[in-house]
Amino acid sequence: MPTPFFADLVRELCHEGGTGPLTPTGAVPGHRRFADAVPADTEFHYAIAGIAQSGEWEVGTGRLDTAGRLVREAVAASSDGGGRVDFAPGLKTLALTVGAGWFAAHDTAVAALDAADDALAAAIAAKQPLSTAHPAAATGADDDLLTVRRGAGWVNLPLAALVRRGADGRVGIGAASPAQLLELAGGSPRMRIAPAASEQMGGIEIVTNGAHDASFTARGSTGELNISVGRSPGWGGSIRFITDTSERMRLTAAGSLGIGTDAPAEKLTIANGNILLPMSTDTAGALLGYSEFYPATIDGVRVPVYGLKWAKPASESNPHAILAGHGGAWIVTGGNVHLRVLQSGIVSPGADNGQPLGAAAHRWSVVYAGTGAINTSDARDKTWRGAPSPAEMAAAKRIAAELGFYQWNDAVAEKGEDGARLHFGVRAQAVWAIMADEGLADPVGIGADPTSRHAFLCWDRWAEERDAEGRIVRAAGERFGIRPDQLALFLIAAQEARLAALEAAA
Structure with missing residues (x-):
């Protein structure tokens, strides 16, 4: 790269402005004038710094014309974003200096030359030493030596360590006398197939009489391994997997996989x-x-x-x-x-009368049946107590007065009050409260779990349920219920007693 002219301690004052040449007006104390140190029409680095206008500055390369003015030819950097500055008239300094960009370019050029020298030295060192002329030979012997580069020096390799091709056309890699057309010998031999690009296919193809029989191929871009058998559609063929001299698995031409059988009847057949x-x-x-x-x-x-x-x-x-x-x-x-x-x-x-269908927190929503449920009522299975007591009769009469229509809350939320269906029955807590008031059950809400000897009153609780990650899938809770069939018979008994009393009084 060209080296601009340089001289030490050249700095002058200037009062002119504009974008054109600037006339130096005298050296700054302790410095020299341009006319005394710089030849005319010789390129040098300059720096202009505003004193009256301190925000104006410019660096670049220029020259002195025959009138002694600074001609600014190439701007390297400036207060105008790298453009030529239109300086305002007023005091400023003109100096001869070396720009930072020139140093960087110089260092880069020197580094490039050093690298070229290093590459040339390495290329020369890698050249094989000059050999003398030797007689030619048609075949190689195991103890023949071949000179090759190793590290910073040279070594002789025996021909037995390289690829060998025998007179019968068989090729051995690490094998002096290959037993097959291609033999790889030595410790853990491997064969590598490297396509030119990852999206291309590489592999091994087996061909008979010019026709494709089978292939093993892979594609790097998708990571797929392809095992192919068959020349054309309908040609047939199968893939057999053999261990210990016995067939263990077969994939047929129809795409059926058999394990333990060579004739799979389904897409996957496992025998024995x-x-x-x-x-x-x-x-x-x-x-x-x-x-x-x-x-x-x-x-x-x-x-x-x-x-x-x-x-x-x-x-x-x-x-x-x-x-x-x-x-x-x-x-x-x-x-x-x-x-x-x-x-x-x-x-x-699984066993007679030994397990429920559903649970308090896992209920069936609807049961469809052609006829009603049959409940066991065999006298041989019962210990008979007899008719309801006066307290039970009194409770039954009060419960009958509680009968009414209702709608399920979740149905109202889903369908609205006009869309949710009307059901008829009782509220379990109200029935329980009546029974408790008649001394037939413990009151609800006294700090203990509700209990009752009357089976038409039901109460269940369930524990919190969590999934495998510990998240709650069902919160702990409890629920009241009734057995409608037994409660209906209980109310019928009370109605019958009421009718009997009316008939007796008539």
Whole structure:
């Protein structure tokens, strides 16, 4: 890069303004005049600094004309955003200096020259030493040596360590006598296929008589591995997975996968085995396709069943299962059958009169049935107490007066008062209060859980429920209820007693 003229301690005053040449008017004390130090028409770096107008400044390259004026040719930086400043008339200084940009450019140029020198030295050092002329040979021997660069020096490699091609056309990498057309030998040999770009496909293709038979390919941009078999649609073929000399799995041309069978009948066929679905590190997981003779908890008979079984943790002796077999299907929890679907279509609990349907906090919204529920009323199952007491009769009469229409709050919220349906019945708390007032139940709200010997009065509580992350999915709560059938019969008894009293008085 060109070096502008430089001289020390050149600084003068100036009073002119404008964008054109500026005339120096005398040296600043302790400095020299431009005319005494700088040849005319010679490029140099200048700096103009306003004194009367301190906000005006400019640096760049220029020259002195024959009249001794500073001609500003190239502005490097200025108070006008890098443009030529239109200086106001008034005192200012003109100085010969070196701009900061020139130093930076000079350093860059020097660094580039140094790098070029280093590259040239490395290129020269990497050249293989000059060898003398040697006779030619048609084949190589294992102990032949090849000189190669290693680090800062040179080493001789035996030809046995390189790719070898025998007279039969077989190629060996690390193998002096390859047993196949291509053999890789040595410690943990690998073959790498590197496409030119990540979006391109690389792999191995197997061709017979010029036709594609199979291939193993991969594409870097999608991370996909493709295993292909078949020359064209309808050609057939399958992919077999063999271990210990035996076929373990087969993917047919139709896309069916068989494990333990070479003729899968469905998209996935598993023969003579189960599928284990682990749930976590401390579980036994789930067995899909599970098959065994289940214990004698299914009608006391050992029967073969099939389905899904799982247990948590692995040491649990009473697993859960969904099973099907001779006679129907079963849902098992904790090692016990809790729901059965028989071949006849009957859905029944796992044991007679041993489990509820729903719970206080897990209710069914509607039950559709062709006929009403049948409740056991066998005299052999009952201890008979007799007719209602006077207190019970009095309570029944008062409860009858509480009968009325109502709407469910959630239905009103969803459909509005005009859309929510009208139901007829009682309010459980009102019935409970009447029974308590007649001395037949504990009052509600005395700090203890409500209790009553009369089964048509119901009260349940439930605990808080949380999900696996500890979030509350159902808050703790409690709810009152009644058994309508028993309450209706209770009120009928009171009505009958009232009619009998009226008839006796007539």
